[in-house]
Amino acid sequence: MTYITVNRISKKFKRRDQITEALRDVGIEIEQGTFVSLIGPSGCGKSTLLRIIGGLETADDGDIRVGGVTPIEAQSDKQFGFVPQAPALFPWRTVIENMRLPFEVNRKGGRQTPEQSEEAKELLRSVGLGEFLDAYPKELSGGMQQRVGIVRAFASGAPILLMDEPFSALDEITREMIRYQLVEIWEKHKKTVVFVTHSIREAVFLSDKIVVMSNRPGRISEIVDVDLPRPRSHELEETSEYQRYVHHIKGLLRERWEQ
Ligand SMILES: Nc1ncnc2c1ncn2[C@@H]1O[C@H](COP(=O)(O)OP(=O)(O)OP(=O)(O)O)[C@@H](O)[C@H]1O
Ligand SMILES: [Mg+2]
Known part of the structure; x- marks a missing residue:
C-alpha cells in the first residue's frame, strides 16, 4: 500500500535577490513499512525533500500525502520520528x-x-x-x-522515521557496525523509513528502494528497486548481486556529475 506520495513537487529558496532552485518536479511513492534511501550529490536537495515530507518545510508546487493527509497534519498526528546527523x-x-x-x-x-x-x-x-x-x-x-x-x-x-545522514559523523568501522544493527532492528519493526545518505554501499545494503537524485536543481535520475533477500547481514556485501547494484548506482551518479 502506498503510504507516502510525493507528486511533482518543486522548491525554490530566495535569499536577497538570489534564487536557488532546490527541487524540480520530484515524484516518489513510498510503500508502508519499506526502507527508502535518497542519494545524490551535495546540494541536490535531499535534506530539503526530507524536510518537506516531514512537514518542516513547504513545497512551492506539487502535492504530498502521508497516509492520505498533508505532512503538517501527519506531523501533528505524531507520525514522524526524526534522526538528525548528530544525536x-x-x-x-x-x-x-x-x-x-x-x-x-x-x-x-x-x-x-x-x-x-x-x-x-x-x-x-x-x-x-x-x-x-x-x-x-x-x-x-x-x-x-x-x-x-x-x-x-x-x-x-x-510509524515513519526520517533520517538525515545519521551516520555521517562516525568513523568507517563504527558506521558499518551500526548499519548492521539498524538493518536488524528495522527488519523486526518494519517502520517506514526515509534515509538520506552519501554512501552507495549503505543505501544498497539497507534499502528496498533507492531514489537517485541529480545535481541541483534536484530531480530524480532513477528509482532503483533493490531486490536483494532479507534478512540481510554482512555476507550480502560479498555477493555479486549486491556489487551489481552498487556499480549501477555509482554509474548513475557519475553520469550526472559529468553532465
Ligand atoms: N533554508 C534555506 N535557505 C536558502 N537556501 C537553502 C535553504 N535550505 C537549503 N537551501 C539550498 O537548497 C539547496 C539544497 O540544499 P539541501 O540541504 O537540501 O541539499 P542536500 O542534498 O541535503 O546536500 P548535502 O548532501 O550537502 O547535505 C542548496 O543549494 C542549499 O543552499
Ligand atoms: Mg543534507
Whole structure:
C-alpha cells in the first residue's frame, strides 16, 4: 500500500535577490513499512525533500500525502520520528531518560507505558547499550550516542522515521557496525523509513528502494528497486548481486556529475 506520495513537487529558496532552485518536479511513492534511501550529490536537495515530507518545510508546487493527509497534519498526528546527523540528546538526562523524551514532547504530560519502557530497554540492549541505561551522553562515545538516537526513534511510537545522514559523523568501522544493527532492528519493526545518505554501499545494503537524485536543481535520475533477500547481514556485501547494484548506482551518479 502506498503510504507516502510525493507528486511533482518543486522548491525554490530566495535569499536577497538570489534564487536557488532546490527541487524540480520530484515524484516518489513510498510503500508502508519499506526502507527508502535518497542519494545524490551535495546540494541536490535531499535534506530539503526530507524536510518537506516531514512537514518542516513547504513545497512551492506539487502535492504530498502521508497516509492520505498533508505532512503538517501527519506531523501533528505524531507520525514522524526524526534522526538528525548528530544525536540530539539532552546532556543532563541519562540514556534511559533521553529515551522518554519523544513521549513527553509529543504528548503534553505524556509518559511511557511500562510496555514502552520495557521496549526502550530491549532496543538499547539490542544495540549493545544494556549496561549504559543510567549513563549520561558525555560518558558515551559518538557512535554510542548515535545508537541511542536511532533506537529512540524506533521506540517513539512514530510509524515513519526520517533520517538525515545519521551516520555521517562516525568513523568507517563504527558506521558499518551500526548499519548492521539498524538493518536488524528495522527488519523486526518494519517502520517506514526515509534515509538520506552519501554512501552507495549503505543505501544498497539497507534499502528496498533507492531514489537517485541529480545535481541541483534536484530531480530524480532513477528509482532503483533493490531486490536483494532479507534478512540481510554482512555476507550480502560479498555477493555479486549486491556489487551489481552498487556499480549501477555509482554509474548513475557519475553520469550526472559529468553532465
Ligand atoms: N533554508 C534555506 N535557505 C536558502 N537556501 C537553502 C535553504 N535550505 C537549503 N537551501 C539550498 O537548497 C539547496 C539544497 O540544499 P539541501 O540541504 O537540501 O541539499 P542536500 O542534498 O541535503 O546536500 P548535502 O548532501 O550537502 O547535505 C542548496 O543549494 C542549499 O543552499
Ligand atoms: Mg543534507
